[in-house]
Amino acid sequence: MPRTSNFAPLIVTALAGLLAQGCVRPDGAHPTLPGQELFRACVACHGTEGQGTPSVAAPPIAGLPAWYVEAQLGKFRSGLRGYHPDDAEGLRMRPMSRQMMDEAEVKAVSEYVSTLALKPQAPTLTGGDAEKGKAAYGTCMACHGDKGQGNPALKAPPIAGQADWYLLAQLQKFKGGLRGTNPADVSGGQMRPMSLTLADEQAMKNVIAHIGTLPR
Numbered sequence: 001m002p003r004t005s006n007f008a009p010l011i012v013t014a015l016a017g018l019l020a021q022g023c024v025r026p027d028g029a030h031p032t033l034p035g036q037e038l039f040r041a042c043v044a045c046h047g048t049e050g051q052g053t054p055s056v057a058a059p060p061i062a063g064l065p066a067w068y069v070e071a072q073l074g075k076f077r078s079g080l081r082g083y084h085p086d087d088a089e090g091l092r093m094r095p096m097s098r099q100m101m102d103e104a105e106v107k108a109v110s111e112y113v114s115t116l117a118l119k120p121q122a123p124t125l126t127g128g129d130a131e132k133g134k135a136a137y138g139t140c141m142a143c144h145g146d147k148g149q150g151n152p153a154l155k156a157p158p159i160a161g162q163a164d165w166y167l168l169a170q171l172q173k174f175k176g177g178l179r180g181t182n183p184a185d186v187s188g189g190q191m192r193p194m195s196l197t198l199a200d201e202q203a204m205k206n207v208i209a210h211i212g213t214l215p216r
């Protein structure tokens, strides 16, 4: 049996939820739905206002720039993200990205997500040293900006204001080769070597503690 069978029950449950919401459209004819309507397929995990649900490892997405949401949905859809058999959360998100019928719907839902107000995230990690992290952040600044505001020209997302547990999970995924390793994933491939500059989990927590001090 393929290893993906481990995740089948999860995916079936999520799709059943979407069917109940009337979000699965098995028929062929479908005009582009408005972003707000498409977003109904996201709330079960990302929350009614895109605030995220830590218990299912679904990150806050409210206020992420439309270009970044669109790019990530595209990666999930094409298998550049959420492809690794050990990436349980990515595998959970992947079928959800397929709820959008086409590029126009991906754009519409991405625009909608970008209009949602960013929600303040309470810190959940302990033991990070923000002072040490500040030094390490010097490497990150070139792409993510001095205030963690991101840089669309480099396809680097804002990371200030993002939930600390999600930042840690993603740094571990990049470092562990669960994200950013597909040769076709150019921007992920730029981030991956950066994650390798962080020696261990403590170094990650330090830099995340510093990111937590940046205003968004």
Ligand code: HEC
Pocket: 014, 038, 039, 041, 042, 043, 044, 045, 046, 056, 057, 058, 059, 061, 064, 068, 069, 072, 073, 089, 090, 092, 093, 096, 097, 099, 100, 109, 113, 169
């Ligand atoms: C079954 C739960 C679930 C549903 C429903 C879901 N997601 Fe996700 N989503 C996740 C999880 C879990 C992750 C984290 C993946 C990871 O750790 O790499 C995620 C990640 C994302 C990311 C990446 C965020 C980042 O900062 O890189 C975006 C964007 C996203 N989801 C958008 C959406 C949109 C838009 C919808 C609705 C069309 C949606 N998701 C529906 C679970 C879900």
Ligand code: HEC
Pocket: 071, 136, 137, 139, 140, 141, 142, 143, 144, 154, 155, 156, 157, 159, 162, 166, 167, 168, 170, 171, 187, 188, 190, 191, 194, 195, 197, 198, 207
């Ligand atoms: C060379 C440019 C570059 C540098 C330097 C860089 N990053 Fe990134 N980073 C990116 C890009 C591009 C992405 C988006 C990858 C993708 O599209 O999947 C990213 C994504 C991320 C993400 C995932 C965000 C999300 O919402 O899923 C985190 C966390 C992150 N970077 C943290 C860091 C940290 C911490 C450093 C410093 C140690 C750093 N980055 C240095 C380019 C960079």
